[in-house]
Amino acid sequence: MAAPAALQRSVVSPAGRHTASLIFLHGSGDTGQGARTWIKQILNQDMAFQHIKVIYPTAPARPYTPMKGAFSTVWFDRYKISNDCSEHIESIDSMCQGLTDLINDEIKNGIAKNRILIGGFSMGGGMAMHLAYRFHQDLAGVFALSSFLNKDSAVYQVLKRNEGVLPELFQCHGTADELVLYSWGEETNRMLKSLGVSTSLHTFLGLHHELNRAEIEKLKTWIVKKLPVEEAKTNE
DSSP, rough: OOOOOOOOOOEOOOOOOOEEEEEOOOOOOOOOOHHHHHHHHTTOOOOOOOOEEEEEOOEEEEGGGTTTTTTEEEESSSSOOSSSSOBBHHHHHHHHHHHHHHHHHHHTTTGGGGEEEEETTTTHHHHHHHHIIITTSSSSSSEESSSOTTTHHHHHHHHOOOOOOHHHHHHHHTTOOOOOHHHHHHHHHHHHTTTTTEEEEEEEEEEEOOOOHHHHHHHHHHHHHHSOOOOOOOOO
16 A cells, blocks of 8 residues: 655744644644644634644545545544444544654654654544554653544554553543534543543533633643653753
C-alpha cells in the first residue's frame, strides 16, 4: 500500500525554545486552519506557549457515510453517529499511520515522545484516543473535547490486555451536546478508567457541541502541567 501523503498542517510556533509539541485534531468536516481560527476567536489570540509547538493537521477528504458518502475532511469513516455500532476500523487504522508519521516528524526534530501531547475536538478526540491508547502509549497525555468511543471500541480491547503505564486522559463535555451525547463521553471516561487510564472529566453545564473559553483555559492549564518548561541543559 502506498504511504499516505503527508498531512497538511497549520502551526503555531513557540515563542521561545521548542522543547515539546501538541497535536490538535479538528472535528469532522473542519480543517487544521479552521480549528486554529475557532480557538483564536474564542481566546482573542492563538493558543500559544513559550516552549510548545502547536500543530493543527487537516484530515484528507474521504467519502463519509453519515453524509450519504459525500466527501468530507474526516479522520475516519463511521457507519453512523452512534456509540452503539461497530467502528470503521480500516479507516481508523489507515489514519493512525498518517498521524504516526506526524509524531515521528516531531521526534526527528529532537522532541522526546513523552514531550508530545495529542487530542482534539469531537471526532478528533476519538482519533487521538485510538492513536495513543492502541499505538503510542508513551505519549505525554491525551485530551478529548466533546468526544466518545464506541461501546465495543478497539481501544478497550487493547487496554484489556495492557499492563503498562498509560497516558493520562483530560476530557471535557457539555451537558447540552445534542450530537455527541454527554452520556457517551461519560461512558467512555468510565470505561477507560476501569481499564487503568488516569482520567478526568470536566462537565460544562448547558454547553452544546462546541468549545468555550473556560474549557480552553482549563485545557491550557493541563497542557502546561503535562509539558512543563524544561530548564536549558548546561554542559557539566
